[in-house]
Amino acid sequence: MKVIRSMAAMRRESAAWVRSGEVVGLVPTMGALHEGHLTLIRRARKECRRVVVTIYVNPTQFGPKEDLARYPRPRRQDLALCREAGVDLVFAPENLYLPDHSTWVEETECSQGRDGASRPGHFRGVATVVLKLFNLVRPTRAYFGQKDAQQVDVIRRMVRDLDVPVRWSPCRPSAIPTASRSVRATVTSRPGNAPSRSSLRGCCRSPPGGKSIRPAGCGPG
Numbered sequence: 001m002k003v004i005r006s007m008a009a010m011r012r013e014s015a016a017w018v019r020s021g022e023v024v025g026l027v028p029t030m031g032a033l034h035e036g037h038l039t040l041i042r043r044a045r046k047e048c049r050r051v052v053v054t055i056y057v058n059p060t061q062f063g064p065k066e067d068l069a070r071y072p073r074p075r076r077q078d079l080a081l082c083r084e085a086g087v088d089l090v091f092a093p094e095n096l097y098l099p100d101h102s103t104w105v106e107e108t109e110c111s112q113g114r115d116g117a118s119r120p121g122h123f124r125g126v127a128t129v130v131l132k133l134f135n136l137v138r139p140t141r142a143y144f145g146q147k148d149a150q151q152v153d154v155i156r157r158m159v160r161d162l163d164v165p166v167r168w169s170p171c172r173p174s175a176i177p178t179a180s181r182s183v184r185a186t187v188t189s190r191p192g193n194a195p196s197r198s199s200l201r202g203c204c205r206s207p208p209g210g211k212s213i214r215p216a217g218c219g220p221g
């Protein structure tokens with residue numbers, strides 16, 4: 001298993017994979033890996049030739065009152081779990097932002113209400129870093145924790161609105177254990193593999209402040 005810390009090295013690796021047409025699965029995380037993450041990694045392992053896990057505690061999704069410094073960072077344990085799960089590459093940069101970073105991805109509908117109301121700026125930070133990770137890793141598929149339903153909505157909407165070449169795959173709830181069922185969503189991507197309108201239709205499933213009316217991210221909205 002490779003561990004990469006620089007953006008330049010990550011770009012070189014992903015460019016080589018894209019050139020050779022490898023199917024690359026991305027599991028973006030902030031570390032402190034748990035069973036939910038491992039379920040995503042196992043799924044990626046089954047579906048993809050290469051599996052990349054990113055470990056990056058993204059400062060821009062933390063509010064001023066949220067303690068970024070105290071976020072758990074059990075790096076050794078995380079790497080051991082990744083190795084055991086058959087991950088090919090861990091991308092664990094120290095920093096992903098230039099000092100004068102000034103460009104943000106702001107989704108303005110799905111991000112309203114619920115966590116969006118209690119954590120102003122949170123989804124802007126999430127959408128921005130996820131787009132950066134997509135650009136650096138260039139995954140064919142990406143796997144997100146389904147328990148963060150609003151996050152999944154926001155990313156899905158960003159992908160549709162910005163024409164990110166990513167497509168949601170239908171999920172097969174019966175194929176995963178009940179305990180993990182709430183923690184999986186999959187998107188697929190490849191340069192030139194633009195999302196179909198139908199696959200991204202109606203991606204914001206629940207009204208701002210309302211409850212999800214069906215399992216989040218399970219197939220086309």
Ligand code: PAF
Binds near residue numbers: 148
């Ligand atoms: O769900 C998370 O762990 C984070 O929000 C993510 C998607 C890795 C972006 O930092």
